[in-house]
Amino acid sequence: MFKLKEKLEAGEFVITSEIAPPKGPDLGEFIEKAKLVQDRVVAINVTDNQRAIMRLSSLVASAALEREGIESIYQLACRDRNRLALQSDLLGAHAFGIRNVLPLTGDAVAQGDQKDAKPVFEMTSVKLMALVQKLNQGLSYNDHPLNGKTEFFVGGAVDPKNIGAKAFFQKMEEKMKYGAEFFQSQPVYDLDLVEKFFRYAEEHRVKSLIGVLLVKGPKQAAFLNSHVPGIRIPDEIIHRFNGASEPLQVGIDFAARQIRELRPLSHGIHIMTVGREDLVPEILNRAGL
Template identity: 35%
Template sequence: MKKLREKIKQNQFVTTIEIEPPKSGSSDSEIARIQKLAKLIDGVNIPDNPMANMRMSPISLGSIIQSKLDLEVIFHFACRDRNILSIQSELLGANALGVKNILTLTGDKPDIGDHKDATGVFDIDSIGLTQVVSKLNNGFDFSGNKLEEKTDFFIGGVVNPCSDDLEKELDKFHQKIERGVNFFQTQPVFDIEKLEKFTKKVEHIDIPILYGLMPLKSVKFANYLNKNVPGIDIPQNLIDRLEKGGKQETLNILKETYSNIKGMSKGIHIFPMKDYDLTLELLQG
């Protein structure tokens, strides 16, 4: 198995998918879903209590997936749930398990999730977390104490190419690179004109970016994303097409967006929205 980081570093086109970890003590359901896509993808992203909803540990699930499917994972790691001691402890454990591709995140506030009284820790943010992981990779903990053995993480960061405040987003993008980010993944992209503007701004930077792709399953879903998810902007013409074309237009838009993104990137990160059959149809086409 060729390592995901090697493919990304060598500018080979890669495809990853994001799954929703189970609210369960068993990983069997997710293993079964991923298995039929395993030969068509290069990696699996595993969120960390996404939208502040309690789910199985992404590190544990990642270790199971790598062991059972011989397929690398990118585990998300949020600052929301852990203080600086716990952050480092879990990262040392992840490294020991061989789960070494990490996506550094600040994390959503607990009050939007299913445990609204949970305490948000936020000792650091995603930029600070990137710095912590870089220190561990260099053999030192957050306080500067030497580790017995350094870690070997491949560090990912998040960037939003369609942000309403692109200059602010680019500033955070550069800060993350300075702290040690090796690659980026993005939120779902729907507005190709905004994506083109972003890619021109970063074309001189030799950091691989995997752009997000998500199926628009209905007009209602598209309107929900526009209203409730910051940084996602779905053009009205796509919503109009969905209204007229229904399910078939969902696939048409997905294929068109996939083709457009593929033409200007080194990788795609797919959000299947639990529709693994649609993802399979896209990748086999």
Template identity: 45%
Template sequence: MVNSSLPSSHSVSRLQAAAQAGEFLITAEVMPPKGGDPAHMLDMGTQLRDWVHAVNVTDSSRAVLRMSSLAASVLLQQNGIEPVFQLACRDRNRIGLQADLMGAQALGLRNVLALTGDPVVAGDHKDAKPVFDLESVRLLRLINKLNRGLDFNDNPLPDCPTSLFPGAAIDPQSPSWSGLQKRFERKLEAGAQFFQSQLICDFDRLEKFMDQIAAGCNKPVLAGIFLLKSAKNAQFINKNVPGVQISQQVIDRLAAAENPLEEGVAIAAEQVTMARQLCQGVHLMAVKREDLIPQILQKAGFSTLQSQTVPASAQRVIQTQQ
């Protein structure tokens, strides 16, 4: 018996509808549990529900074991929280990737972020066997095929095509400008419908990316905003996250603050405001403190989604892209 509570096979997600309407997009990130109890994840998702268009569910980020992103996404959706199902190529071959994508479709998931995946050696199971049968660009092409009713080998899907809304990750702070441009164009050509960036700390670089690479692509770009909890946290990121260099000015500001976490919230809000002038959305990352994301958005001048309008700055970006 078909579950009538599931979205129809051709339904459009809230994120997709907002992107197509030219709204300023807001997404946030949650980690699935490391175990079988999703209560904390669901609590964080519930606190975000009225503030974001969708919640990204990481797929064993940094190759650290977590609950299946597919299962966690379904749990969030069952609780009224729209997910972005992250799917990494690290742990699955093309059969497994297609199986999960068709399963996501059947379970009512629509938003998918196609990722290559972090290397196994970075995680907590260093002896695991990495797969990497595909990488993110080929995964995007695969999703595009499934949406057209074909499998990887161009055989027709007899039981209906998918209607997935695929996105891709970008890193405007990549040291290779030509490599960044080539990668972005390949993902665009492969069918990416939205882009979420890695942590942004150089907003001049983001502006250059928007002006010289993303201009005219007519796909929303969401700037990655990370909640820094302390000077030590910022220094750890500088040491361990390639391509990220948080300025000494920000580190000194956190170190001098009476309440570093509160100062981190203020810094994140300022960065949201800067991103609002440059691109069509933000992707917020507040590891283990997702409950502070509404506060960040409030400080940046946002209210809940029901009462938001498209800011003039976002309108200018949209008109330029169109």
């Protein structure tokens, strides 16, 4: 069932999406949201306490998707776990049929809803990729043999807005060294940067999925610009919202236009609708996909 790896390796244009687990034990609505998009995307990212806001375990939510026949991309943040917990969770994920994993360092606790929580950060995303690489070789972090090898397909997060910095390429190369085979980006609005990133990915034989964010109105745009690191909504879309009788339609049209522009400059897109998964089919329809 591992379509993401298969389609990327076959050179197909791939669409992924993203859903946050619920703030509570009931997975019903989460599963229903995933079913709204499952026929239009190859896999769904399951976020791991994104923005340091507590939600149900990304491991459990990813396993729930796999149980429904929906391919997941399991996000795993270093912020909340030491190496023992990271290894245990990864082995558990593999046992539940999860094969796609996106290691992340994790957002700072100070950004979240429980600011007095103690962060761990024993590892970085790159070190976590190295750990996954060892598990794929049948070894634990300290090189003790396991009773089998994992078969994780490893992705990396990237922000092409930083492509001009030397550290950008150094970190990319580190992630590729430790097994990253595809990259999902933050939303990017500069096509020149996207093209540079695409050329770099092509040269290094890794796959690039560019982030497309549905911005639903001016209030959300202002919030994202003020509170979400790595995201900067351009003035163009904010101006379009001003005076619009239906700002949501403006946001849908803008996302669809982005997808059309990005298609020749990427191996796929990663579409984020922040709670409006029901709009993913409409956005893709308007984009001609």
